Amino acid sequence: MELLTSNWWLFDEIGKYFLPEGSTRRWVMFGAILLGISSGVIGSFALLRKQSLLSDAMAHAALPGICLIYMLTGVKDPLLFLVGASITGLLGAIIVSEIPRHTRIKSDTAIGLVLSVFFAFGIVLLTVIQKNFGGNQAGLDAFLFGKAALLVRYDLYVIGTMCLLLIGITLLFYKEFKLLTFDRGFAITLGLPAKKLELCMTLLIVLAVMVGLQAVGVVLMVAMLIFPAAAARQWTDQLGRMIIIAAFVGGFAGVVGSFCSAIMSKVPTGPVMVVVCSTMLIFSMFFAPNRGLIPKWLRLRNNRQRIRRENILKSCYKTCEERENWKVIFTLKDFTTYFRFSNYATRQLLHYLVKKQRLVSFNGGWQLTPQGLDKAEQIIRKHRLWEVYLTEKMDIASDHVHRDAEDIEHALDDKTVQQLEEELQSPTQDPHGKSIPNVDFSRERKTT
């Protein structure tokens, strides 16, 4: 609470990283960054191989391995923990793949089974340690939800090495991992040892789990594998970039997560990092330029508006065509009753059309401009050509084609229209007997 009294507490906290006594904080931050990078890199492959939840099972399965190693040796050494965790983690992965091979139990059940039973076993061992090894257990406890503050320099050397190893192996086998992930069958025909490479990737996941063990803990480790990779996926369509972005996202989450837990001493680091990461995923899912939901929604909305505008022009054209008068003036009411749009929406659409000089305001009403007429003609042409195409080439009854043409008229591009016209040998009438406007027709109309 004391912190909050100062307006500059945040800067004070950040400042602590640069002071000599802030060395622990710097170590912790380095550790968290390494974790973010390594889990971002291998998490990308796990995500694309749809093995996120298998990684979850492996992370949980690391717990009994760590406890067993500790019970056997009685020392807390990250290298030894790596050995223990690799053995049980790999055993878990093997069991997950063997159960569905030999029985009718599906892999999701196998994953859940390994995850919970191995974890329960780990918990039992942890309580045994608590009873028999006394206070030391506090250290192992941190492996559940992480306690980055407990990282010491030696731990950092070890996880730094692991992280480098992980990145090195991924770089070396990048091409092979990529091909195997994308198209396993093809990879085999090229002579890649699929099984060995898959084992290698599984081992890398164990390695990433180990890097994150002290900072995030086994329970939530999988989140660090999923979130950065899934967030990165939204921003790019290339694997290489995705991996780099994932590493950055993971590293950033590491910095923020370790900072938050440094100032909130009660909270374990793991959950904080998960919340930071998931916020980044949520942000990416909404705002990423191509795949993001909001850009996508905007594109959809623009398209809908365009279709509405095209429909307005089309309806004007049809009315003019019926009355054989190309200078009909339409009132707002004409549009609102015809389309059942609200007044406001209609005004907006009309305003846009006037701005684009498709319509012109005239005596409190609206009239088609020559450009507007051209545009409307194009749409009508697409509509009626498509109707002809459906009746003639697809043998669909002429009273069934209108609805379909309503949709397609907004989507056909000029090239397709040209092909369509060639294939149908430039028809002049649609199946309902209405004329299909073409270039000559439009010239003729303009002169009258």
Next chain:
Amino acid sequence: MGRESKKVDEETVADVHDLTVSYHIHPVLWDVDFQVPRGKLMAIVGPNGAGKSTLIKAMLGIIPSTTGWVKIFNEPYQKVRHRIGYVPQRGSVDWDFPTTAIDVVTMGRYGKIGWFRRPGKKDREISYTYLEKVGMQDFAQRQISQLSGGQQQRVFLARALAQEADIYFMDEPFAGVDVVTEKAIVNLLFELREQSKTVIVVHHDLQTVNEYFDWILLLNMRKIAIGNVDDTFNEENLRKTYGGKLAILSKAANAMTKGRVDGIID
């Protein structure tokens, strides 16, 4: 026995001998035995579940075979991998994978690049040439999920071409493609034949067999017939392939599976 004495034609590029393949121990191909001569466009034709794709995959070692062997250019396929091109079924991969069309084509070069090395400039140029060849050069940097089905198929084809192989295996390249793509693929097939390369294609459209292919293998859990299209692709063989009663074969397969898996024979 007469097995060893079977005359292997010099021009035989693929020799499949008594191949039996099981999927999860359930036999799907029974003692398939045939040879493919050089420079043929061969269609593998048969009803759904006849084991067409399985045959190709077993020939390429993607799935293991129970008995029998396959020789390509008179060698086990492991030794001649660099001379084999493969087009898998389009549905067999996740098209949402973050990669571009040119990147997929470059994957065809991986076998030639070897371990630890990155595709170089030359590989990329070669890949681009083949992408051009299938008329997809404008889509080189496009994410693969944004391509239409036909375009995806053409990318796969370009990848196989980038393998610069002598024998090609294609798994349903015509499935779900538009007319333009189908034409483009057929022209490519003809071009490959002119270079006296061999192409084995899993095909499901009986109407186009005569037009596209000169050699045919009719398959329905076992080989029905093989030979040139004019002689082999006849009504009788088709009836055997599509109308043949195979209840016994599948019952026997079931009995065998049960015995092998559970150790039970009723």
Next chain:
Amino acid sequence: MTLMAFASFEIWIMVIGALVCSACGILGCFLILKKLALMGDAISHAVLPGIVVAVMLSGSLNSIAIFVGAGIIGVLTPILVDSLKSSRLIDEDAAIGSVFTFLFAIGVIMVANAGNIDLDTECVLYGEIATTPFDTWVVGGTPYEFDGHTFMKGGTDIGPKSAWTLGIVLLINILFIFFFYKELKISTFDPALALSMGLKPKLIHYLLMFFVAITTIASFEAVGAIIVVAMFIAPGASAYLLTDRLSLMIFLSGIVGAASSVLGYMLALALGGDVSIAGCMAVAAGGIFAMCFFFSPKYGVVVRFARRYKLKKRFHAENALVNMYRTHELGERCLVKNYRHNVIVRFIQQNILTEKDGELHLTEFGTEKAQNLMRAHRLWEAYIHKLGLPEDHVHQPADEMEHYLTNDLCTEIAQELKNPQSDPHGKPIPTKPAL
């Protein structure tokens, strides 16, 4: 008196454990069959923030508010996962993983920050089953205040509160399965069919999720949020390996659940008693699954391996028998020295062979057996020859197939081939032996 109390405390732990395991186990059957095991995993993690909020508001782990909150999250989690999946931005696998880790992380942070409530991280991870028997329910007493807490004076102690809660939840689960049995069964087996029959598989799906969440909450105090996953999956998975019938599978999963509880408690006692009892119960459930995996009478890996081994031995014997028959058929002498000693001994025991002066003779029974095999062999040769295999390719497949073909199948083949008299090599096919 003290001894009595201790004993009943032990029994209560086992009873509560058994209630947890069976309540979870019977629902778990459907999770397994619907391939929703991981959704169950996700829900059990995701309810944590709901629990924490409810505990903060009501101050106790035993309140209706928790069940309401959990029910909502239980239905919300699959909806969230489904909508993430349908946005096509991430796959189902990652969608499940991100939803539950996010909610669980928030829950853990809340637990860590929520100073004086009745929850800590240990409880979240593995529950406090050892303390549940002491929180008993007293009826008919008069409440009095002491040291800021409300206690009951007098009245009748009718057992631990968790036992009552879990008992009720188990009963509700049983009733749910009982009344919706056919709907659950069809929508598990074939959701499309269920939809076409107007059975609302979606509703059933969310109801199931709702009950999973409720059960998780009821079990939370005893076993925590992670170990409960084992209770959901392990009993059902074990039962799945023991039977082919759904109703029996559900029943067995309940039994396996109860057994896990008892065995788990034994294990905990063996380890000194001062260890995570819930963890031991989950390990026991895993152990039972491992036993089923290896030794289930029908699907056990070891059992099947043993059966296959036995079958292989039988095939060897049958091959020898066929060989003897062939030798006789050719009119040659069948000599003892050509066969393995133990095969001959067994055949003589089984009244298949007689031995005289180093020469073997098939008995009538033996001939019949051999003829059966020979018939299968040659019929199969004829059959695959007809399918188009050249005659020099048919022997090897038939050699294997002869062991698998049943009499019925042989008859069917014979009919299909219009009762052939000889195989492709011109050898006679023995007729169907008189039964």
